[in-house]
Amino acid sequence: MGRTPCCDKNGLKKGPWTPEEDLKLTNYIQIHGPGNWRTLPRNAGLQRCGKSCRLRWTNYLRPDIRRGRFSFEEEEIIIQLHSILGNKWSAIAARLPGRTDNEIKNYWNTHIRKRLLRSGIDPVTHAPRLDVLDLASALCNRSLLNPQLLSLANTLLLLKQENPEILLQQHLHRNQLCNSQQNASMASTSAASGVSQMEPMQANGQGFCYDVLTNFGYPNSQDNLASCPLTNASVSQPNYVQCAPNPTVSPASENSNFQTIEGSFGSVRSTPLNSSSTFINTRSTDDERESFSSLLKFEIPESLNIDDFM
DNA sequence: AACTTTTACAACCGCATCATT
């Protein structure tokens, strides 16, 4: 379909907005409300195109915008939502009141993405980066990863490419199991302590349950979120895969707090159900966030230039 | 102190989608 430019660019100003322009736009919208962006700049006495006005308003001037740095809880939510929604910034922003899609997108690209990369997590798939990890392992001349995990991950990658339906079935089945496990866990925790530390993750009974399988399989599935507005409390930890510090496979009995991928996948660790989420969520500074990253069981050596893999 | 590089984020651009005629 033919589509004309949103405005005649001749004579219209571009670039950063001045306080005077902001004032004009704000005053006009306070009186007439937002909308009619094509005619708004002329009526408001602005030498801008409507699109520019709309963006300035929605991304900066809107009174309900929550400015300032992102809290750790917000960051967690963003990571979790991104693992499911992908780069659907507006959908993510819709679940973070006061934050704009542009702001989230920028924050992702400048902070979160880099942090995930440093932690050996692929920011697109949210899965461990096998290329980096393999190389890191080789450089360090020691096995950082459970070889069975690497083998499993490779298998999953192949499965994803060749027959994604299998992973979907596994994923659906696993979510059911996961929910029941979480409910059971909450019940037992509550019974033992009287106060459940898991409660925030499961407050709505629809707690998230992400793992390697989920993210290898369907990072963009939106089904679970369509009718599920998130609160800080309803989001669990990111799906960092914890790898055994030594090459031997830890017996499941030693790590009962780790779920196993059922069926043929054996004892690969996944999202811890009752680990340190409470502890983590109390942290907020950059250094502290970095220390959270250090909780990961594998690390990328300094000698490895992550940028080469970006 | 001067210059260069990096970082952070506001703003722009082009395309997609929905609404209206």
Place this chain on the structure above:
DNA sequence: AAATGATGCGGTTGTAAAAGT
């Protein structure tokens, strides 16, 4: 049904500030 307009979205760019040399 097709054409057009309005708005929204996501990728990308530009630039000021901060950090490094």
